Amino acid sequence: MINKKIDTVSQALHGVANNMTLMLGGFGLCGIPENAIAELVKLGVKGLTCISNNAGVDDFGLGLLLQNRQVKKMISSYVGENDEFERQMLSGELDVELLPQGTLAERCRAAQAGFPAIYTPAGYGTEVAEGKETRDFDGKMYVLEHAFKADFSFVKAWKGDEAGNLIFKGTARNFNPNMCGAAKITVAEVEELLPVGALDPNQIHIPGIFVQRIFEGKTYEKRIEQRTVRQK
Amino acid sequence: MLDKTGIAKRIAKEVQDGYYVNLGIGIPTLVANFVRKDIDVEFQSENGVLGMGPFPIEGEEDADIINAGKQTITTLDGASFFDSSLSFSMIRGKHVNLTILGAMEVSENGDIANWKIPGKMIKGMGGAMDLVASADNIIVAMMHTNKRGESKLLKRCSLPLTGVNCVKKIVTNLAVLQVTNKGFKLLERAPGVSVNTIKNATEGHLIVEGDIPEMVLE
Numbered sequence: 509m510i511n512k513k514i515d516t517v518s519q520a521l522h523g524v525a526n527n528m529t530l531m532l533g534g535f536g537l538c539g540i541p542e543n544a545i546a547e548l549v550k551l552g553v554k555g556l557t558c559i560s561n562n563a564g565v566d567d568f569g570l571g572l573l574l575q576n577r578q579v580k581k582m583i584s585s586y587v588g589e590n591d592e593f594e595r596q597m598l599s600g601e602l603d604v605e606l607l608p609q610g611t612l613a614e615r616c617r618a619a620q621a622g623f624p625a626i627y628t629p630a631g632y633g634t635e636v637a638e639g640k641e642t643r644d645f646d647g648k649m650y651v652l653e654h655a656f657k658a659d660f661s662f663v664k665a666w667k668g669d670e671a672g673n674l675i676f677k678g679t680a681r682n683f684n685p686n687m688c689g690a691a692k693i694t695v696a697e698v699e700e701l702l703p704v705g706a707l708d709p710n711q712i713h714i715p716g717i718f719v720q721r722i723f724e725g726k727t728y729e730k731r732i733e734q735r736t737v738r739q740k
Numbered sequence: 741m742l743d744k745t746g747i748a749k750r751i752a753k754e755v756q757d758g759y760y761v762n763l764g765i766g767i768p769t770l771v772a773n774f775v776r777k778d779i780d781v782e783f784q785s786e787n788g789v790l791g792m793g794p795f796p797i798e799g800e801e802d803a804d805i806i807n808a809g810k811q812t813i814t815t816l817d818g819a820s821f822f823d824s825s826l827s828f829s830m831i832r833g834k835h836v837n838l839t840i841l842g843a844m845e846v847s848e849n850g851d852i853a854n855w856k857i858p859g860k861m862i863k864g865m866g867g868a869m870d871l872v873a874s875a876d877n878i879i880v881a882m883m884h885t886n887k888r889g890e891s892k893l894l895k896r897c898s899l900p901l902t903g904v905n906c907v908k909k910i911v912t913n914l915a916v917l918q919v920t921n922k923g924f925k926l927l928e929r930a931p932g933v934s935v936n937t938i939k940n941a942t943e944g945h946l947i948v949e950g951d952i953p954e955m956v957l958e
Contacts, residue, residue, distance in 0.1 A: 535787040535788070535806075535808075535810075535824070536787075536806065536810040537803075537810070538787070538803065538804060538806050538810070539804070561824070584864060585864050585865060585866050585867070586863060586864035586865070586866040587862070587863060587864050588863035588864070589810075594862070597862065598859075598862075604862075606862070606864045606865060607865075608865055608867070608868075608869035608870045608873075609786060609824065609828065609865070609866050609867040609869075609870060610786075610824075610825075610827075610828030610831060610832060610867060610869075610870035611869075611870070612824075613823075613824035613825040613827075613828055614825060614828065616825070617825045628832065628870075628873075629832065629873035629874055630832070630869045630870040630873040630874070631869045631873065632873060632903075632904065633851075633901060633903065633904035633905075634869065634900065634901045634902060634903065634904070635900050635901075636865075636869065666804075676821075676823075677804045678789075678802065678804035678805040678821055679785075679787050679788045679789050679804065679805055679806050679807075679821060680803075680804040681788055681821055681822065681823050682787055682788050682823065682824050683823070683824045684823070685823040685825075686823055686824055686825045713823075730803035730804070731803070732801060732803045732806075732812060733806075733810040734806075734809060734810045734811040734812065735801055735811075735812055736795040736796075736801075736811040736812050736813070737795050737796055737797065737798040737799075737800075737801060737812070738794055738795045738796070738797060738798075739797070739798065740797050740798075
């Protein structure tokens with residue numbers, strides 16, 4: 509067993525520096541690496557490029573990095589729900605690249621899987637495809653989208669073991685598996701870190717080979733953005 | 741004239757037995773409430789769930805189980821969770837049978853705009869561009885005119901496009917229309933709405949052939 513266990517979040521983020529490109533898992537506030545984000549705020553690293561489907565809300569998730577002016581550029585598919593983000597974007601302080609959600613996922617996965625680029629039909633004929641190579645396959649047009657190049661990938665899983673194997677829960681899975689092994693160093697934080705042998709190999713979603721560092725997160729707030737319920 | 745619930749009711753009639761369906765945010769979300777109970781349908785949400793159920797009973801919300809609108813949801817028996825890449829494999833790979841989404845503008849050749857108003861609103865496209873680029877069966881749910889009374893069914897879209905040549909059917913508060921290579925073909929009128937009213941509210945080319953029946957909602 510190759511042990512990936514790291515004791516503290518500060519050790520897990522060792523090597524993170526200004527102007528790096530980071531991938532961060534999560535959809536809205538669901539399945540975000542809360543501990544890693546809190547540590548990035550604490551470190552105060554600046555000039556970051558963040559690849560993440562959303563940008564958090566004003567006072568939680570990636571919104572915390574935005575409030576702190578640590579982000580130079582966001583690469584996302586949907587950035588509503590965040591006033592400070594909108595302000596920084598419209599004033600030109602923040603560079604924003606919006607991509608179709610499936611393209612965002614596949615550019616992560618391409619990096620993970622060793623593909624330099626992929627062709628997708630998404631965005632053809634729109635401003636997303638401007639300046640990009642396009643090609644006809646069997647009479648339909650596709651856009652060439654390149655694999656992301658990132659320094660760190662921060663993902664959140666439900667359970668993990670010391671070998672770095674990961675299991676996700678519910679829709680907190682989202683982009684997290686696609687970002688594992690898609691950056692130079694993948695840091696996984698889990699709600700429960702178990703010794704090897706505790707997880708059933710049949711149930712592993714992401715094998716430890718894609719993860720360089722794993723640690724148990726301290727507390728998870730798991731904030732709900734839209735609490736919708738029905739009566740009994 | 742229909743309200744938003746009426747639009748959802750009419751679209752629900754397009755959902756057939758055995759369909760996997762992706763519902764967008766807004767009116768499309770309401771469609772799930774009106775699908776016939778005697779057919780088997782599964783709802784997909786692009787954040788990674790197939791087999792979505794109703795909202796949870798108060799106190800049973802789970803922050804780890806949400807839909808693409810970030811609302812807490814439940815799952816039904818037979819449901820599954822998956823990552824974003826696999827989710828869009830279902831969508832781009834045409835495994836999802838029907839996509840229902842909202843729009844700010846649709847043009848007579850089936851272009852759709854629904855993600856950006858330059859200088860005003862830039863929230864992003866989310867999964868919409870993937871959905872419209874691939875689905876064979878796309879229904880747009882929207883009001884026929886905007887808040888200023890201007891037509892949303894245009895010759896050409898004025899806003900940045902989400903996809904080209906992709907919308908097949910549109911259900912509005914006034915009508916059901918099919919996008920053909922000659923323009924918007926009027927299929928049905930909303931209850932109490934005249935063909936003239938629809939003509940006046942449609943900027944793009946409207947094709948009216950023969951008697952246009954009134955929608956049947958129930």
